[in-house]
Amino acid sequence: MKSRLNLPVLCTILAVAALLLVPESQTLAHQFLQPWMLIPMVTLAANKPRAYELGERNHLPVIAADIIYEGAAAGLVAGTGHARPLVGGDVFGGFAVAKADNSLGAAAALNVEVVKKGEIELAVAGAVITDVRQPVFATDDDTFAFSPVGASFVGYVKRFVSAGRVVVDFDAGVYVDPFGEYTVREAISVNKTLDSEDSGKLFWVDTDATVTTLPAVATHVLCKVVNGGAFGTVAVTLSPQALDSIEGPDITAADDKDLINTKATARRGDFAVIGDADAAGYVVDELRGIWARQA
Numbered sequence: 001m002k003s004r005l006n007l008p009v010l011c012t013i014l015a016v017a018a019l020l021l022v023p024e025s026q027t028l029a030h031q032f033l034q035p036w037m038l039i040p041m042v043t044l045a046a047n048k049p050r051a052y053e054l055g056e057r058n059h060l061p062v063i064a065a066d067i068i069y070e071g072a073a074a075g076l077v078a079g080t081g082h083a084r085p086l087v088g089g090d091v092f093g094g095f096a097v098a099k100a101d102n103s104l105g106a107a108a109a110l111n112v113e114v115v116k117k118g119e120i121e122l123a124v125a126g127a128v129i130t131d132v133r134q135p136v137f138a139t140d141d142d143t144f145a146f147s148p149v150g151a152s153f154v155g156y157v158k159r160f161v162s163a164g165r166v167v168v169d170f171d172a173g174v175y176v177d178p179f180g181e182y183t184v185r186e187a188i189s190v191n192k193t194l195d196s197e198d199s200g201k202l203f204w205v206d207t208d209a210t211v212t213t214l215p216a217v218a219t220h221v222l223c224k225v226v227n228g229g230a231f232g233t234v235a236v237t238l239s240p241q242a243l244d245s246i247e248g249p250d251i252t253a254a255d256d257k258d259l260i261n262t263k264a265t266a267r268r269g270d271f272a273v274i275g276d277a278d279a280a281g282y283v284v285d286e287l288r289g290i291w292a293r294q295a
Helices: 007-021 023-032
Strands: 057-061 066-068 073-076 083-085 091-096 100-102 111-115 117-123 135-140 143-145 152-162 165-171 185-188 202-205 210-213 223-227 236-239 245-247 259-261 271-277 281-288 291-293
Touching: 057 091, 066 083, 073 152, 083 111, 091 152, 091 165, 100 111, 111 117, 202 210, 223 236, 236 271
Parallel strands: 185 202, 202 223, 210 236, 245 281
Antiparallel strands: 057 111, 066 100, 073 083, 073 091, 091 111, 117 165, 135 143, 135 152, 152 165, 223 271, 236 259, 259 291, 271 281
16 A cells, blocks of 8 residues: 655655754754644545535625615625625625515524626616626615716626616626725816825716816825716816826826817726826826827
């Protein structure tokens, strides 16, 4: 019968031998002997049946004293992990298959069954035929929009159905919020001048012809400005101070010249990431869409 000595065991034996036989090598042995080498490695010696879940369903414990209705988007409460009718900012857990009435029950007294992955037709505010592959967000259990402000990421538009109605591809727990690195998000609907408190934010520009003015470079605001309008409906304008410029990919920098997401070709999701700054002005680290410097 052949015996096997695996690598972790061999490494441990050699390290211990070095400690015992050659005192001068103790320092090296301590460096070589890693904690994982001391963990017993036990492999299966017999069959071990396990419980598997099939299909695209999940069962989530419901918060106390609430009802999740059939078709509702379920959200997960950050502090407890319980499911509830989604509130903007929750982690999306799926769509309820049937009504889960826990109005008289304690937390987790019953579960809601949800579809966690699939494709669903939803009413999404402002949806048009050019919105395929746009991310979709929810502000409550039955209100869906493209704006990520105060909302939870749900999925992506798969197909346009009619004005304001689309099929959304979703996969709770797998698909990741494309704006997830920005936890503070604001809408821009009127002219706005940024300041130091705006650094680290995502701005969703939802109104045409507004101007977002950057502060002097000494303030150094880092942010992401996103066009929230349907194709060809919203121009986004970034305006530096009079003695500053905006530098970036294929941008010929010049003082007091705006950077504009051209309206005629602008699409929802075009963006500019305002990053570093130098003596000349702000530096755009990333651009999506067609942007041009003011003439």
